[in-house]
Amino acid sequence: MNDQLYQDRIVALAKARTGAGKLAPPARSARRDNPLCGDRVTIDVRLGDDGRISEIAHQVRGCLLCQASASALASVAVGRDKAGIAALRHDAERAIGREPGEATEPFAAFAPVKSHKSRQDCVLLPFEALGEALG
Amino acid sequence: MKLDVAGIRRQFPILSAVIDGQPVHYLDNGASAQTPDAVLDAVRTYETTGRANVLRGVHRLAERATEAYEKAREEVAAFLGVMPMEVVFTGGCTAAINLVAYSHGSLLKSGDRIILSELEHHSNIVPWQLLRARSGIEIDVIPVTLDGRIDLEILPRLLTARTRLISLAHVSNVTGALLDVRAVVAAAKTVGARVMLDGAQYAPHGPVDVPGLGVDFYVFAGHKAYGPNGIGVLWARPELLEAMPPFHGGGSMIGRVTFAETTWAPPPRRFEAGTPPIGPAIGLGAACAWMRRLDWPGVHAHEMALVQRLMDGLQEIDGTHILGPASLQNRYPVVSFMLDGVHPHDVAQTLDSFGVAVRAGHHCAQPLMDRFDLDGTTRVSMAPYNDNSDIDALLTGVKHAARTLR
Numbered sequence: 001m002n003d004q005l006y007q008d009r010i011v012a013l014a015k016a017r018t019g020a021g022k023l024a025p026p027a028r029s030a031r032r033d034n035p036l037c038g039d040r041v042t043i044d045v046r047l048g049d050d051g052r053i054s055e056i057a058h059q060v061r062g063c064l065l066c067q068a069s070a071s072a073l074a075s076v077a078v079g080r081d082k083a084g085i086a087a088l089r090h091d092a093e094r095a096i097g098r099e100p101g102e103a104t105e106p107f108a109a110f111a112p113v114k115s116h117k118s119r120q121d122c123v124l125l126p127f128e129a130l131g132e133a134l135g
Numbered sequence: 136m137k138l139d140v141a142g143i144r145r146q147f148p149i150l151s152a153v154i155d156g157q158p159v160h161y162l163d164n165g166a167s168a169q170t171p172d173a174v175l176d177a178v179r180t181y182e183t184t185g186r187a188n189v190l191r192g193v194h195r196l197a198e199r200a201t202e203a204y205e206k207a208r209e210e211v212a213a214f215l216g217v218m219p220m221e222v223v224f225t226g227g228c229t230a231a232i233n234l235v236a237y238s239h240g241s242l243l244k245s246g247d248r249i250i251l252s253e254l255e256h257h258s259n260i261v262p263w264q265l266l267r268a269r270s271g272i273e274i275d276v277i278p279v280t281l282d283g284r285i286d287l288e289i290l291p292r293l294l295t296a297r298t299r300l301i302s303l304a305h306v307s308n309v310t311g312a313l314l315d316v317r318a319v320v321a322a323a324k325t326v327g328a329r330v331m332l333d334g335a336q337y338a339p340h341g342p343v344d345v346p347g348l349g350v351d352f353y354v355f356a357g358h359k360a361y362g363p364n365g366i367g368v369l370w371a372r373p374e375l376l377e378a379m380p381p382f383h384g385g386g387s388m389i390g391r392v393t394f395a396e397t398t399w400a401p402p403p404r405r406f407e408a409g410t411p412p413i414g415p416a417i418g419l420g421a422a423c424a425w426m427r428r429l430d431w432p433g434v435h436a437h438e439m440a441l442v443q444r445l446m447d448g449l450q451e452i453d454g455t456h457i458l459g460p461a462s463l464q465n466r467y468p469v470v471s472f473m474l475d476g477v478h479p480h481d482v483a484q485t486l487d488s489f490g491v492a493v494r495a496g497h498h499c500a501q502p503l504m505d506r507f508d509l510d511g512t513t514r515v516s517m518a519p520y521n522d523n524s525d526i527d528a529l530l531t532g533v534k535h536a537a538r539t540l541r
Contacts, residue, residue, distance in 0.1 A: 006481070
């Protein structure tokens, strides 16, 4: 066996299911599909008066990487505005090797995805959905 | 006599490759099969001793190229049991279906109906939707049974006086179910409808008796049938080809061109505009010749034994479910399964780490996934060169995924 991708930290993030579920309306919501693999992520967010995320929830019908990414994102999204989420995305892109530099936690856990290009979009799909929900 | 699987394997150079220290367990043949020396040699011979355009030049290389290209058409025709002039080379199976949908489809009128099934590959759905948008045809859909077969009991209820064509997968690329072609042809005849078969998953498993099937159109892909990429085949009854207008315009497909009027070449040339994929066609001809030499009863028994070994092994792993026929009857060696609590991509990725190549996802059959409310499946698709070690490596990987990912 030559298994490098499914390291314990990624599996733990997915199993934690942080933020899994739905928010009751009124909440902003967006769904993104990956037409290549069929992964589907729905993100619900509620914003405070200052434009920062006060609540976030996600529903993932997708692979373990997508679940882990949604879980990681939900764990650090509250209190951030659009720019703050963009900064997190840069961190995730650094983790998977799409941008130079070192990623910080929790996205550093996705470093093994660097060498699996076909799976990198799985990590970014929750960001796509959240970006759309934030408008 | 027992099939010489080791002898077959030796003809496929990639099967002896070692990748990252692991042997290749290639079980993704439904996506693309591997290519034997006979095909590689034929393409190399063309490229190194006869490379030129076809049907144009008078020099010796052009004559060699044309001869090899037309010889390939003869090999494909022999594989299908039809006449060479009824064989159209296309860019692939999808291109062949699009050709029929566009060209034969242009003869259909608003309100005419065609019948597809719920398990079709997107390539046998979307071209018809494009035709619907262009010309106002209607599409009727045969549902599938719980065990992943096209439910032919429903077919008679969908037939109308306006039904013009029934286009179905000969073998499902997801469930492996073999279509009861005789029943479809008989039903079609009651309303005078034509029948087209998508043979992408059938042709790699033996010569196709097209006359015996009694269908009107047959298409398959080169790269799934041990040939090169970029080549596919459309066979149609000659009177249908003759009635069809061109799909693409350009060189080779014309009779005479003036600015006032252009006349068309007869089939198959009418549908092969421009320089065709010459090398791939020659390779596919070699693949068909190679397939015709195989002991197909022996191959079929071998492939079905692999299916049985796979299904027995999966059954022993807690939480696995097969999408498709549970028995070996009327099924081909394409097996889809789900593992509770583990996404198919994660199963496939884990299998890759064991050197096992499979396909995971919706398999370009999203309506079928919707039917069963699935995100996708893991698909194991076999070829004559697969052996027990491939299946056993896969089962080891599935057990590992079950143990570590849920």
